Amino acid sequence: MGGPIAGLFRWLNDVHGLNFSVFTDAYDAHRFLIGLRTTIGLSLSCMVFSIILGLLGAWLLSGPSRLARAAVRFYVQAFRNTPPLVQLVFFYFAIGSLLSGAREPLIGGYGWAVISFSLLAGAFNVEIFRSGVEAVPPTMVEAAQGLGFSRLQTYRYVLAPLGLRICLPALTNNLVNLVKTTTLAYAIGVPELLYAASQIWSEVLNVREMMYVLLATYIALVAILVWIMERWERALRIPGYTP
Amino acid sequence: MRDVEKSFGAVPVLRGVSLTVHRGETVCIIGPSGSGKSTLLRCINGLVPITAGSITVAGREVNDPKLDPLALRRDVGIVFQQYNLFPHRTALQNIMMAPVHVLGQDRASVETRARALLAKVRLTDKADGFPGELSGGQQQRVAIARALAMNPKVMLFDEVTAALDPETKKEVLVTIQELAGEGMTCILVTHEMGFARRVADQVFFTDGGVLVEEGPPEQVLDAPREARTRDFLDKIL
Numbered sequence: 001m002g003g004p005i006a007g008l009f010r011w012l013n014d015v016h017g018l019n020f021s022v023f024t025d026a027y028d029a030h031r032f033l034i035g036l037r038t039t040i041g042l043s044l045s046c047m048v049f050s051i052i053l054g055l056l057g058a059w060l061l062s063g064p065s066r067l068a069r070a071a072v073r074f075y076v077q078a079f080r081n082t083p084p085l086v087q088l089v090f091f092y093f094a095i096g097s098l099l100s101g102a103r104e105p106l107i108g109g110y111g112w113a114v115i116s117f118s119l120l121a122g123a124f125n126v127e128i129f130r131s132g133v134e135a136v137p138p139t140m141v142e143a144a145q146g147l148g149f150s151r152l153q154t155y156r157y158v159l160a161p162l163g164l165r166i167c168l169p170a171l172t173n174n175l176v177n178l179v180k181t182t183t184l185a186y187a188i189g190v191p192e193l194l195y196a197a198s199q200i201w202s203e204v205l206n207v208r209e210m211m212y213v214l215l216a217t218y219i220a221l222v223a224i225l226v227w228i229m230e231r232w233e234r235a236l237r238i239p240g241y242t243p
Numbered sequence: 244m245r246d247v248e249k250s251f252g253a254v255p256v257l258r259g260v261s262l263t264v265h266r267g268e269t270v271c272i273i274g275p276s277g278s279g280k281s282t283l284l285r286c287i288n289g290l291v292p293i294t295a296g297s298i299t300v301a302g303r304e305v306n307d308p309k310l311d312p313l314a315l316r317r318d319v320g321i322v323f324q325q326y327n328l329f330p331h332r333t334a335l336q337n338i339m340m341a342p343v344h345v346l347g348q349d350r351a352s353v354e355t356r357a358r359a360l361l362a363k364v365r366l367t368d369k370a371d372g373f374p375g376e377l378s379g380g381q382q383q384r385v386a387i388a389r390a391l392a393m394n395p396k397v398m399l400f401d402e403v404t405a406a407l408d409p410e411t412k413k414e415v416l417v418t419i420q421e422l423a424g425e426g427m428t429c430i431l432v433t434h435e436m437g438f439a440r441r442v443a444d445q446v447f448f449t450d451g452g453v454l455v456e457e458g459p460p461e462q463v464l465d466a467p468r469e470a471r472t473r474d475f476l477d478k479i480l
Contacts, residue, residue, distance in 0.1 A: 143327035145290060147341035147393060148316040157344060161331050240375020241330040 001026050019206040022213055028200050035196025036217065042113055042192060043179045043221075049118035050178065051171075054125025058163075059155055061130050072126060079123035085184050088116040092188045113185040121178040128174060132167030133159050165236050172229040176222050193217060256282045258452040259296070264430060264445070266396075269423040271439040271460070272432045274449035275475055280432040283449065284399050287430065288319040301396045317345065320390030324402040326382040328374035334361065334385045335370040338392045346393070353392070360388040364418050380411025384418055391422075398422065400431040434479065440464055448472045 001024055009023040021028040057075065060068040079087065092112045099106045107115070136159055144154040164171075183194040193214060201210040256279045264270050272280050285291040286298060289305050289312045298305040301318050328337050338357040342348045361367050364384035374382050383403055390398060400419060404412040416438050423429050423442050433439060439446055439460050446463040448456045448471075456469045467473045 139323065139325055139327045140329065142290060143323065143329070146288060146316060146321040146323075147389070148313045148345045149341065150313055150345075153344055157340060158329055162329075165331070238331050238375060239373045240377075241373065 001029065018209055019204060020209050020213065021200060021204045021206055022210070025204075028204065031196050031200060032193075032213075035191055035193040038110070038190065038196075039179075039182055039192040039221070042110070042117070042182045042185065042190070045114045046117040046121055046178055046182070047175055049114065050121035050125050050174075053118065053122025054129045055160065057122070057126030058129035058133055061126070062133060062155070062159075063151070075119075076123045076126050079120050080127075084117075084120050084181055085187060087120060088113065088184055088188060091116045109185065109188045109190045112188065113182070113190050117178060117181055117185075120181070121174055124174045124177075125171065128167045128170045129163060131170065132163030132165075134163075135166045136162045165233075165238070168229070168233050168236070172226060172233075175229070176225060179222055179225060180218065256452055257286070257293075260449070260452070260454050261296075262447055262454060262457065264397075264428065266428055267426045268444045269429040269442050270431070270445045270447060271435075271443040272430065272447045272449060273434065273436070273439065273475075274455075278449045279452045280449055281401050284321070284401050284430065284432050287397070287399060288316050288321055290316075290321070313345070317393055318396045319399060320393060320395035320397070321399040322383070322386050322390050322401065322403050324405050326374070326379070326386045326406075328382055328386055328389070330374050333371050333373055334366065334377065337374070337385055338389045341389070342392050357388070357392055360391055361385075363391075363421075364388045365414075378411060379407050380414045383407065383411075383415045387415070387418055387422075397428045397430065400429065400433070402432050402434065404433070404435060436464060436476075436479070448475065450475065 006024050009020045012018045012020065013024065022032040023029065057072045060072045063069065092109060096107060096112055133155075140158050140162065141154055144158045149157065182192055185192050186194040186198070189195065197210045197214045201207040204210075260279075260283060272283060274280050282291055286293050287300060287305065289310070293306050296306075300315065303315055303318070304310060305315060328334075329340065332340065335354070335357055338360055339350070339353050342353045342356070343350055358367070358370065361370055364387060366381060366384055366388070369377060369381060369385070372381075374385070377385065387398075387403075403419070404415050407415060412435075416435065419429065419431070420438075420442050431439075431443075443460045445457060446460045447454055448463055448467070448469070450471050456463055456467060456472045462468075463472065464476065467476060
């Protein structure tokens, strides 16, 4: 690899014995970028699915069906009260082995990671959205009903937009946790960042250097996420209104 | 409205209220706090289900189990003491939401009507203001326009001036008075005795969940027959 950056890291290796091979070796760089792409893809998919699950769960919790409410509460308890790594391993080995296709498994490691982390973050999102919806003054519901809004319309046009603004900081927290939790997919061999880094350091024997790179990468990823969420929060701010 | 009763748990709030409001009339319901005035109003559009009795609004039985409560509320507009505008939408959007989403009307024609309603309540220049940027009186007039946008047959006003200072009170009362003058059926829960005297066709005095006295304002307010009405009026005037 050429360029001034590769040159700098080559100099670090030659003079100080710090081997940042992801910047100097094309093969390692490639492996690391695949890891980065996998982590980002995994995180984004899980964010989308977990937010959908959260909205759906909060909607059912505010609904009239006792069965639906009990089911949502059971789901939240099940995923909040068990360790995420155990959940992932359970899905991959216990459920995955039941669903084996003819040749290869129906759902691979990446698929199970998406399912497992989405359900986990979704359970927390249910509680987050519920807290937001419940913080909307009941007078808003009365006003919407007085105008003939149905329950779904009240939720969609009044409760969800107002509740979202209230619970956005909590949602940001949960999504940050989700990004970091994706490293658990390492345990079932999904080639995300931690997996890629460990592959590199076990061959190149540069554990400390790869740790620096790994930590810096996560700091950057989470910083970007938080920046986007804060911009969103600012964009949603209502002139003259404090919730 | 016949023999209407309402209890919250074991607490009776309305204990057999019967009253009739004719089309195009403006009536005021007065009475001490906790006498069930606001509950009575919310029974009319089904926001509060009644325990016993019957209410008929524009040919609809409110407590008929087959009634579509949403259809009823399209015919009955309600304005609240605390305005209850949707804070995340502008004044214009607040007025447009229900006709667009509930009635499924065409956005462009709703906007034309919404702007006309804003002009009617003299807030043309506030169309793009958010509720948090408007004064209490302005918010309340937007709330009236929002209810009117559904073309209701009846308008309910629940102490709509109670949270306003005397100056802004007037702009809201003038708006309601104009509405009454145009023949809208208006039912107000209010403490504005001067307004009741000027505008109301009938005044109902409620106390302890029953209708104590009813009649034209000059009779109920100036020459009450019942001791309880006299007591109440003596206290507030």
